[in-house]
Every structure is written in C-alpha cells, then in structure tokens.
Amino acid sequence: MxxxxxxxxxxxxxxxxxxxxxxxxxxxxxxxxxxxxxxxxxxxxxxxxxxxxxxxxxxxxxxxxxxxxxxxxxxxxxxxxxxxxxxxxxxxxxxxxxxxxxxxxxxxxxxxxxxxxxxxxxxxxxxxxxxxxxxxxxxxxxTLNSTSKVAKHIYELFPNTCHMSHKIRASTLNMTPETYSRIIRKFKDENLIKEENGEFKILDEKKLKKYFDI
Amino acid sequence: MxxxxxxxxxxxxxxxxxxxxxxxxxxxxxxxxxxxxxxxxxxxxxxxxxxxxxxxxxxxxxxxxxxxxxxxxxxxxxxxxxxxxxxxxxxxxxxxxxxxxxxxxxxxxxxxxxxxxxxxxxxxxxxxxxxxxxxxxxxxxxTLNSTSKVAKHIYELFPNTCHMSHKIRASTLNMTPETYSRIIRKFKDENLIKEENGEFKILDEKKLKKYFDI
DNA sequence: TTAATAGCTTGATTCACATCAATAAAATAT
DNA sequence: ATATTTTATTGATGTGAATCAAGCTATTAA
Known part of the structure; x- marks a missing residue:
C-alpha cells in the first residue's frame, strides 16, 4: 500500500x-x-x-x-x-x-x-x-436549458470515448432519460451528431456550439 | 485606513x-x-x-x-x-x-x-x-420548488428584520416577482404568515416548516 | 400637490420539462 | 438459446413557473 x-x-x-x-x-x-x-x-x-x-x-x-x-x-x-x-x-x-x-x-x-x-x-x-x-x-x-446542457455535454466529452449509458448521462445532467432521448433525436435529425457503437460523433461543431454558447 | x-x-x-x-x-x-x-x-x-x-x-x-x-x-x-x-x-x-x-x-x-x-x-x-x-x-x-424556497427563506430570516423589497427577495431566490407574490398570497390565505410594515411574522411555524423540511 | 416612476398583485396564456404509458431493443441471467 | 431484467425510444398528458398584460399602490420627482 x-x-x-x-x-x-x-x-x-x-x-x-x-x-x-x-x-x-x-x-x-x-x-x-x-x-x-x-x-x-x-x-x-x-x-x-x-x-x-x-x-x-x-x-x-x-x-x-x-x-x-x-x-x-x-x-x-x-x-x-x-x-x-x-x-x-x-x-x-x-x-x-x-x-x-x-x-x-x-x-x-x-x-x-x-x-x-x-x-x-x-x-x-x-x-x-x-x-x-x-x-x-x-x-x-x-443558466442552461436541457437542450443546451446536452449540447455542451456532448461537445465537452468529444472525442473522449467514455462509455456511459444514456440513463447515466441524463442523470449527470439532472434530466429524465426521456428528455435526453428526445434531444438526442433532435440533434440527429438536424445532422449535428451521429452515434456509432454507443459513442457520439460530432458532425457540425459550429451549430452544436451555438446551442450553449451564450 | x-x-x-x-x-x-x-x-x-x-x-x-x-x-x-x-x-x-x-x-x-x-x-x-x-x-x-x-x-x-x-x-x-x-x-x-x-x-x-x-x-x-x-x-x-x-x-x-x-x-x-x-x-x-x-x-x-x-x-x-x-x-x-x-x-x-x-x-x-x-x-x-x-x-x-x-x-x-x-x-x-x-x-x-x-x-x-x-x-x-x-x-x-x-x-x-x-x-x-x-x-x-x-x-x-x-432540490426545492418555489413554494419551499419562499417558505425556507422566510423561516431562516425570521425574526431578523432586514428590509428588502419583494423584488429583491424574489431575485435572491431566482424566481419572478409574480411567482413570489402568489406564494406569499397563498401563505397569507393559509394563515401561516402575516405582513406588518414590510416585515413578515410567522403565525404557524410548524406548517411553514413542513413546506421545506424533506 | 400633482405627476411620474417603480414596485406589487392578480388573471390569462404559454412553455419547457416531467410524468405516465406502451413498445422496442439491449443486456444479463438461467 | 430462451427468459428476464434493464435501458431506450416515442407519444400523450400534466404541471410548475415564466411570460404577458392590466390595474393598483407606494415612492420619488417636479
């Protein structure tokens, strides 16, 4: 020891x-x-x-x-x-x-x-x-709403691959898994991010940043 | 100096x-x-x-x-x-x-x-x-909702008379003056508190405490 | 004293997010 | 491999508090 x-x-x-x-x-x-x-x-x-x-x-x-x-x-x-x-x-x-x-x-x-x-x-x-x-x-x-929290979280983690379940990520951000899921869905639909074997890849850093950069 | x-x-x-x-x-x-x-x-x-x-x-x-x-x-x-x-x-x-x-x-x-x-x-x-x-x-x-925040705030200040406008009190608690006013209204209606020349008096400490004591 | 300004109250409406519910997908146990 | 549990997604509904709006009251200025 x-x-x-x-x-x-x-x-x-x-x-x-x-x-x-x-x-x-x-x-x-x-x-x-x-x-x-x-x-x-x-x-x-x-x-x-x-x-x-x-x-x-x-x-x-x-x-x-x-x-x-x-x-x-x-x-x-x-x-x-x-x-x-x-x-x-x-x-x-x-x-x-x-x-x-x-x-x-x-x-x-x-x-x-x-x-x-x-x-x-x-x-x-x-x-x-x-x-x-x-x-x-x-x-x-x-100071941030849920969308901004998620955007910031993804931005700050990337490109570190640290595997966490969505549930844990949501609880880290003090929101429900449902809310987290909906926001991820939105980001994917807007082509800001994509998910590959449990890890996020940022496709449009600028737009993603806009969500939390005041 | x-x-x-x-x-x-x-x-x-x-x-x-x-x-x-x-x-x-x-x-x-x-x-x-x-x-x-x-x-x-x-x-x-x-x-x-x-x-x-x-x-x-x-x-x-x-x-x-x-x-x-x-x-x-x-x-x-x-x-x-x-x-x-x-x-x-x-x-x-x-x-x-x-x-x-x-x-x-x-x-x-x-x-x-x-x-x-x-x-x-x-x-x-x-x-x-x-x-x-x-x-x-x-x-x-x-961890507290607005009602509890106000209850706690009144409880912890009492009986210190420190004159603050409702507006300032609300902003200390990070809520709008409207919300603050409505909650004070409710507490008065429930006979938990009364207001005398700008200062609150607690009428029912036990009930007031129940609002924020988890 | 009256006018102007700032604060207070109350109601109607809106909004972001939680909750509830149902199903699907993935992970774990048997 | 199948059963069971946990996690993820999506939709419908509910809710607390913000916003908007209007009238009121108190304070400050003219």
Missing part, C-alpha cells in the same frame, strides 16, 4: 515518514458498483480519498428524484469540507463503478498534517477544485 | 508589518448602489474584499434573466478563486447597496502572503465559506 500512496498526486510532497503515518491511520477499501459510501447527515469521521473508480455525490429533490451534484473520477478528496468543518456530510455518496477508497482517520490526519503549509496547500487545491466543480454544476443547471 | 484594516476579521492574525504592506498594495473604494464591480470574463488582477455594504454575484441564463449565485453582506473575500487560479472572473458582480471594497493587487498579495500557513488558513476558511454558500445555492435551487 505504501507504494500506492506514494503514487497519488495529492501526496506528491509527502516524505517517507508522512506516508508511513498516513498508512498507519488509513484503511484501503474496495467497494463494488452502486455501493453507498455515506449518507447525508452521517458523521464525517473519515476523510475519503477516491483512488480508483467513480463516485457520485447527490441529494434528493422534493419529488424524490436524485439530484447529482458531482461525479468524481480521478484521484480526489471526497467531501473534505465536511471533515474540515467537522460537520455531517451534506450529501449522499455512492459508487458508480467498482471503486477503491482510502479511509483516513480525520482527527489524526488533522493534528498531524494540517499544521504545515505544504499540506494546507493541498487542501487549498482540493477546495479550489471543488469550487470549480460546484460553479460548473450551478452554471449548467441554473 | 490602517485601523480599518486591523479591524477586519479576515486579517486578525496580521501583524503591523503585514498590515502596512497590505495597505501599500491596496486601494479602498466606495461604490454606490447598483454599480458594476466586475463583469464575467474580466481579468482578475485585484483581490476584492467587501468591507461594507452588500454585493451580488450573478450570471445570465438563456432568457437573459439574472441568476443570482450569491449575495455577500459581511466582510468577505469576493471571487478569491479567480485570483488563486489566475483565471478571469466566472460571474458578474455588482453592488446592491452602497459598498466599500478593498482592491488588493493580487500578484503582490500572493508573493507576500501566500507562503505562510497562517495566511493560507485564511484562504482555506474563505474557500470553505464559499463552498458552503455554493452548496446552499445548489440545494436551494436544485
């Missing part, structure tokens, strides 16, 4: 002692697809660090539909704010695919690591990343 | 030298009501610190309606993320009432202050506050 920890970008500035201590206060856990990591309101005893796989952070709206706040894919601190502020988790978290998560005893982590500016800088970076994601979520959901 | 800076909670840990340098690289400006502080896309040369008054951070949606992302009232860093990341401002900012803002030359600020963990901690605190506000904005706008 020591080697694994050393490779994690977040810990790039840690020396051997740091890593050793980190290892001592952590457990590595593997969760299978669709496992709950924590519920909204749970006590934030552990700092969760996603090492492999993907997670979603979500709440429920008043119709009991999930509202996805963010999706985490790369190595990242999960809900570090709750730890920092010693508050319960503000949202739910579950795995989308099989995932490896490092659970760190936060109190010990805090007293050892959070005195030093190099570690603080790590937190600043992570908080910054979180803010950018949240701002993106807000822009996406509060 | 030196005394003013010393009183600012954010700078509580600064010593005389720090304050002196801060003063050297800053200008204090007073903006009147409804002045633009910066536009989305502007270069983030200055760190803005709100000292007095109130600001709104907002974008436009596709119908050219304002979407208010946050409202700042207390002493706070404004859009510090843009500075930290050396990126253009992601949103617009304007004053709601007359406001005093400290404009700090960010490059100088960074090279002097951001090496030290005590200053970093200040940033961490500010980023944390920003995240909490953003999460609140998201919860409010993505």
């Amino acid at each position: 020591k080697d694994l920890l050393k490779q994690i970008p977040i810990f790039e500035n840690f020396n051997d002692d740091d890593i050793a201590y980190l290892q001592k206060i952590s457990t590595l856990k593997t969760f299978e697809k669709n496992s709950i990591i924590f519920f909204k309101g749970d006590d934030s005893r552990y700092l969760h660090i996603l090492l492999q796989g993907s997670l979603k952070i979500y709440k429920y709206n008043q119709n009991n539909n999930e509202v996805m706040l963010k999706m985490l894919n790369t190595t990242s601190l999960v809900a570090e704010l709750a730890n920092l502020e010693h508050m319960p988790y503000p949202s739910n978290c579950s795995t989308l695919g099989e995932s490896k998560i490092l659970l760190v005893d936060y109190d010990k982590f805090e007293s050892y690591f959070l005195k030093d500016s190099k570690f603080l800088l790590m937190f600043v970076k992570s908080l910054t990343k979180t803010i950018l994601m949240l701002e993106k979520t807000i822009s996406l959901n509060l | 030196k005394d003013l800076l010393k009183q600012i909670p954010i700078f509580e840990n600064f010593n005389d030298d720090d304050i002196a340098y801060l003063q050297k690289i800053s200008t204090l400006k007073t903006f009147e009501k409804n002045s633009i502080i910066f536009f989305k896309g502007d270069d983030s040369r200055y760190l803005h610190i709100l000292l007095q008054g109130s600001l709104k951070i907002y974008k436009y949606n596709q119908n050219n309606n304002e979407v208010m992302l946050k409202m700042l009232n207390t002493t706070s860093l404004v859009a510090e993320l843009a500075n930290l990341e050396h990126m253009p401002y992601p949103s617009n900012c304007s004053t709601l009432g007359e406001s005093k803002i400290l404009l700090v030359d960010y490059d100088k600020f960074e090279s002097y202050f951001l090496k030290d963990s005590k200053f970093l901690l200040m940033f961490v605190k500010s980023l944390t506050k920003t995240i909490l506000m953003l999460e609140k904005t998201i919860s409010l706008n993505l």
Whole structure:
C-alpha cells in the first residue's frame, strides 16, 4: 500500500515518514458498483480519498428524484469540507463503478498534517477544485436549458470515448432519460451528431456550439 | 485606513508589518448602489474584499434573466478563486447597496502572503465559506420548488428584520416577482404568515416548516 | 400637490420539462 | 438459446413557473 500512496498526486510532497503515518491511520477499501459510501447527515469521521473508480455525490429533490451534484473520477478528496468543518456530510455518496477508497482517520490526519503549509496547500487545491466543480454544476443547471446542457455535454466529452449509458448521462445532467432521448433525436435529425457503437460523433461543431454558447 | 484594516476579521492574525504592506498594495473604494464591480470574463488582477455594504454575484441564463449565485453582506473575500487560479472572473458582480471594497493587487498579495500557513488558513476558511454558500445555492435551487424556497427563506430570516423589497427577495431566490407574490398570497390565505410594515411574522411555524423540511 | 416612476398583485396564456404509458431493443441471467 | 431484467425510444398528458398584460399602490420627482 505504501507504494500506492506514494503514487497519488495529492501526496506528491509527502516524505517517507508522512506516508508511513498516513498508512498507519488509513484503511484501503474496495467497494463494488452502486455501493453507498455515506449518507447525508452521517458523521464525517473519515476523510475519503477516491483512488480508483467513480463516485457520485447527490441529494434528493422534493419529488424524490436524485439530484447529482458531482461525479468524481480521478484521484480526489471526497467531501473534505465536511471533515474540515467537522460537520455531517451534506450529501449522499455512492459508487458508480467498482471503486477503491482510502479511509483516513480525520482527527489524526488533522493534528498531524494540517499544521504545515505544504499540506494546507493541498487542501487549498482540493477546495479550489471543488469550487470549480460546484460553479460548473450551478452554471449548467441554473443558466442552461436541457437542450443546451446536452449540447455542451456532448461537445465537452468529444472525442473522449467514455462509455456511459444514456440513463447515466441524463442523470449527470439532472434530466429524465426521456428528455435526453428526445434531444438526442433532435440533434440527429438536424445532422449535428451521429452515434456509432454507443459513442457520439460530432458532425457540425459550429451549430452544436451555438446551442450553449451564450 | 490602517485601523480599518486591523479591524477586519479576515486579517486578525496580521501583524503591523503585514498590515502596512497590505495597505501599500491596496486601494479602498466606495461604490454606490447598483454599480458594476466586475463583469464575467474580466481579468482578475485585484483581490476584492467587501468591507461594507452588500454585493451580488450573478450570471445570465438563456432568457437573459439574472441568476443570482450569491449575495455577500459581511466582510468577505469576493471571487478569491479567480485570483488563486489566475483565471478571469466566472460571474458578474455588482453592488446592491452602497459598498466599500478593498482592491488588493493580487500578484503582490500572493508573493507576500501566500507562503505562510497562517495566511493560507485564511484562504482555506474563505474557500470553505464559499463552498458552503455554493452548496446552499445548489440545494436551494436544485432540490426545492418555489413554494419551499419562499417558505425556507422566510423561516431562516425570521425574526431578523432586514428590509428588502419583494423584488429583491424574489431575485435572491431566482424566481419572478409574480411567482413570489402568489406564494406569499397563498401563505397569507393559509394563515401561516402575516405582513406588518414590510416585515413578515410567522403565525404557524410548524406548517411553514413542513413546506421545506424533506 | 400633482405627476411620474417603480414596485406589487392578480388573471390569462404559454412553455419547457416531467410524468405516465406502451413498445422496442439491449443486456444479463438461467 | 430462451427468459428476464434493464435501458431506450416515442407519444400523450400534466404541471410548475415564466411570460404577458392590466390595474393598483407606494415612492420619488417636479
């Protein structure tokens, strides 16, 4: 595990002692697809660090539909704010695919690591990343309509082939699969995109961009 | 101005030298009501610190309606993320009432202050506050319907008397004044609230709470 | 004091998207 | 290979909130 920890970008500035201590206060856990990591309101005893796989952070709206706040894919601190502020988790978290998560005893982590500016800088970076994601979520959901959301989503993913079901894509964009499907249908009819073995190809980038470029 | 800076909670840990340098690289400006502080896309040369008054951070949606992302009232860093990341401002900012803002030359600020963990901690605190506000904005706008938003808003403000027009209240909640008015009408008809010289009084806390307590 | 302007309320209409429903297609299990 | 479950598509209907419109009230200006 020591080697694994050393490779994690977040810990790039840690020396051997740091890593050793980190290892001592952590457990590595593997969760299978669709496992709950924590519920909204749970006590934030552990700092969760996603090492492999993907997670979603979500709440429920008043119709009991999930509202996805963010999706985490790369190595990242999960809900570090709750730890920092010693508050319960503000949202739910579950795995989308099989995932490896490092659970760190936060109190010990805090007293050892959070005195030093190099570690603080790590937190600043992570908080910054979180803010950018949240701002993106807000822009996406509060300033764009569904058609624009889908257009932007396709545009930003392309040409990365990352296979996701339409259902997941729709939920990432906080809309129903029906709405997503109808919009894709429209884009295909307008010859903006085509679908080849589950991946979108953009046929008319300019027109597609017009849908979300304000 | 030196005394003013010393009183600012954010700078509580600064010593005389720090304050002196801060003063050297800053200008204090007073903006009147409804002045633009910066536009989305502007270069983030200055760190803005709100000292007095109130600001709104907002974008436009596709119908050219304002979407208010946050409202700042207390002493706070404004859009510090843009500075930290050396990126253009992601949103617009304007004053709601007359406001005093400290404009700090960010490059100088960074090279002097951001090496030290005590200053970093200040940033961490500010980023944390920003995240909490953003999460609140998201919860409010993505998980609650308009009725619940209004109920929550009234509940959380009460009994603080802070005079705001219905128009401003509506825009804080990202809805039209018409919708706001209709919901207030309904609450009055249900004897949940009453209005006395521009302030709401809650008559039935339990029922009001039911509207937003999931 | 009156005029002008901005904010508030209420009704009618429109719109974007969700919901409900039915069928088809694909993925997974047996 | 067949059965079963999950996902995808398409149409019909419902709904919350925006928009449009008109009259009203309060504030500010002349």
